Amino acid sequence: MSWWQVCRAEFKAIFAEHAIVLTVLGGVFFYSFLYPLPYLKQVPREQSVLVVNHDGGALSRQLERMVEATPQVRISGHAQTEAEARHRFLEDGGIAGLLVIPAGFERDIRLGRSPVLAYAGDASYFLVYGTVIEGLATAAGTLGAEVKVARLLAEGQALPLAARRHTAFSVNMRPVFNTTMGYVHYVIPAVFILILHQTMLIGLGLLGGGQGEKDHNGVRGYWQTVPAGVLLTARLAVFGAIYLVLTMYYTGWSFAHYGISRLASSAELLAVVVPFLLAVGSLGVVIGQLIPRRELATLLVLLSSLPLVFSAGFVWPVASLPRPIFWAAQLAPSTPGIMACLKLNQMGAEFSQIRGLWLQLWLQAAVYGGLAWWLLRRRLVVK
Template structure:
């Protein structure tokens, strides 16, 4: 036990003294926390600019355009007399949608006939398209229900029955765990876990490529391979206790992300995650043994890790082989579990599958790290 604590103290000192490792494990964590969430702070798109072509020019058509402009999602930035000039603005990307109100719009409504409006929206950006189509559709449906209600009331139907007939099944949508329906609330909790993995993986890999004579020399006789690995992992756990608390407890408060989990449940789930990533970093260092190679390999794997994690690309759309491969990455199970625990307030029993998967990965990676440490010692002795 004394050897483990000694190695832990030495490794913590190396984290603070080796500039490459300190830059990745500490400085990079602060920089990511400060800058990565900034593009998502507005949560959802608002007031996406569109054009309106009013071919009717009546009170009803102007009322429709006014209501669309008053919605939170869409802003009518220009009104054109014809479709050709409006299209040019859309093609120039000055505007992102085009709403065409047909001629005889009001007349058709007064004669109880359908009067369809045309909406052209830029679908190259799915968030923009979603906002435009959703905003205009909601306004059109609401105005259509009002027109139908007024028609029924004019036909001597009871106003309550008329309102029910125009909209017999009103829908009340309640976004659970994401009250604002925003992208930041969805993406940031998962991205934080991936950042924790990448910084720890690269930092531990860099530490392992710099030989330390104090550990591999003076303590070699008294501390076996298991003690060396255990001491290093204990050092990483102490460091990550602060970083995990910063990312999964402090930052959600700072960025107003829903947080229903308790610190105890978060730390409980994060324990096997940190152990698995730390042991994987030791394996990475032993396989490549060069700081530059570790950095290049880790950087190259960053994007695949992002897509295999299952939050930027749906897990259901990932081929089974790649999905099985993704299970070997601690971030895959950690994202599913930590997001549920910290953001949704799920107890550990509800996420036992990813929790047990992380413990399995931690056990396997720690065993491999011990074997590699033992092999390295045998190689040094024979040489």
């Protein structure tokens, strides 16, 4: 058989197997809509807060209006006492935070006694908690600044100066790359690379494992006769071509659809995607040769997903990973693949800044490629 004929046979074998088509095409397409689904609103807004106002004066009501005006929180009700607030918190459900304004709030401010507001957020849900505290602290900070400005004006300072003097200095916090801190922009670019990685491994595992099962059952096929090098290169070419199209669908159409930034040039992205697909493809061939039954490919890949996501470095800081986990994660093509794509495409890094990751991908492609070739050849020799 010529190389082209082997390619054609591989292509047919892939499309003859429903489970591979279901995983590769179905999975990639299905996840492109399912995965962004929970995050479509990007940032949590208008979390419900209960207010316990022991003061009731004009200034405390102004604070309430300021709380209501923040995008993060809205006031969903009032309680007379902290005990009642706590009770409603547990009974009603859906309440994310509490604001307690102490008695004598306004008097203490006028006297310069610095009253203490109590904010509480439900820390069971970390994003909810952060949002509630951010909203309440913003409102309280705004009120504090207004009070200071009013006081400086009363002392006889001019308004422009007073407006700036209310604090010694402050900090200007500017998120970059994902300036709105949106969740789609955070999760999707990384997870989509992992989905390509995982479905490709499953597809190759099912194909290789399935052929292994056929060998075992005495079924004859083209893969038993062609040299290992031809089979490997043909398989990588066919799967690589399919996945190049799927990668273009994700990083092109899907990213555009969800408004995710695409800062890398096509050439730069291609320079990363090629070694990435070769590394994943070779690893997939290795898995296909090592598993005794083809369905184990799905199991293996499925169970590795969550650990791979969390050790890839975009959720949990790499420096905080235990060293053995860090090194184990470096073996997976997803780890350098996700980082290289995020840095190039979302953060706008220059290619020279990801050269280490790029070399790591090529190294993986070479090592897994060699291993795959050796395993394929060993099986032919056994035959």
